[in-house]
Amino acid sequence: MTNTRSQSHDLTLPLQQDCLDRLRIGDLVYLTGDIVVTVGLPTHKRMKDYLQAGVELPIDLKDGMLCQVGAYIEESGSDKKCRYINPSTSTRFEPHLPAIIRASGVKAIGGKGGVGPQTVEAMREMRCVYLSFVGGASALTSEAVEDVIDVAWTDLILQFRLTRLRVKQLGPLTVGVDVRGNSLYSELQAQADSRFEALMKELNETRAR
């Protein structure tokens, strides 16, 4: 079952495999370095298509972190400023994530709400982790963004572009899936399923009429 004594880790990007191997589900992580963000479904599809065709991505993901995180980037001349960021639901990108994980060398996926079994399997194979943001906490999460390093695929709308952000002490992010393929989400789902019958019994027994 879930890690009862969760540890806190400071990680820097690019990510080192031995640091990732030490993470267990339920641990908290603070990240410093460059992350790549997008919430575009077309973007994820394009990434998958490029990787499968052997075409290089405009922003390399090797040993990096790809986040399902939306960002508002304001441009004045060549200056780019990030006004805010916030995570999106990762399962939306499920059809593309396993292929991206297998082909890009990415070491962490970030988002909220977790990922499904096929993505977890790809993570286990590639010894990659899933880190969960606190959703809806944009004000605090955005504080960690220091700079906008690169924006690619500008033919897409703002939040769909591939954006490289420099962050400092981004977190707390919770380890939702570890390199061994343990998933906090499938554990909690199984726990809820196992409690269902007893809870229904309790509901039936305590009903006033």
Next chain:
Amino acid sequence: MIRHDALRRLTGDLYDWSLKKIPEDTKARLAEAYAEETGENAKKVLNFMIRSSELAEEHDRFLCSDAGVPVYSVKIGSQARFEGDVKSAFVDGFGDLVERIDPPLLKFVQNPLTNERSYQGKDMPIINWDIVDGADYIDITCSPKALGSGRWAALEIFVYPGLADIEEFILKTVIKAGSQHCPPVMIGVGIGGSFDQAAKIAKNATLRPMGTTNPEPILADMEKRLLKAINKLGFGPMGQGGDTTALGIHIDYSAGHGFTPVAVCFNCWINRRTRARLYNSGKIERIE
């Protein structure tokens, strides 16, 4: 006479306010949940949520980057008198807001046929209209909706269900949503009426102030027992384990035919909601 420009400004303002401040009742419930939560990580997550919402309010920032789409529940008093068009005040109010809001909005309005995104679209903003007999005001609640929690709403049409069948469906819907709708959530349930009415009741139930119970004893009992059961599922804040999966569950009903639709919907922990009344006299009363 309710002036067009005042109504236009107010509809935009309500959306703006809803994006930057958590309703007072929700704030109080989060603090209560934090005090009662026994999970160590869960407490940290709740604390992060509370601190972030304080920061958003203090610095006029967004609670969530996903502004969703503006959804209004509007009640027009039968004695209210309007200068100019009413519906266009909402459409134009949203248009004005897109121009003036800071930080700016990302594009969330999507054409479902082409998947193109913009700030405008057919039937946008989404408005549910109602009438209040005798009142001399327009009462507007803005509760913008995004995908995070919106995706997990469900509706099923039962034939002569018992209360156990209804409760089972609600619990199963919550289990299916699991960790994905940014818990702790506010749950709305609509029982009866027709397909569309059940969904409307469920949505309206989420707008009811937290801590209130349905005056119908059967539903008050259901709300109390279901909240307890849901929080025993163990998903916890942001689905990281813990005692706080829901902040509240509000259930309402309408009479209907022997087939009984049951609708369940969710608001994420920030529970965006603002409400105001604009009177014939020009007075604006902010309710939430």
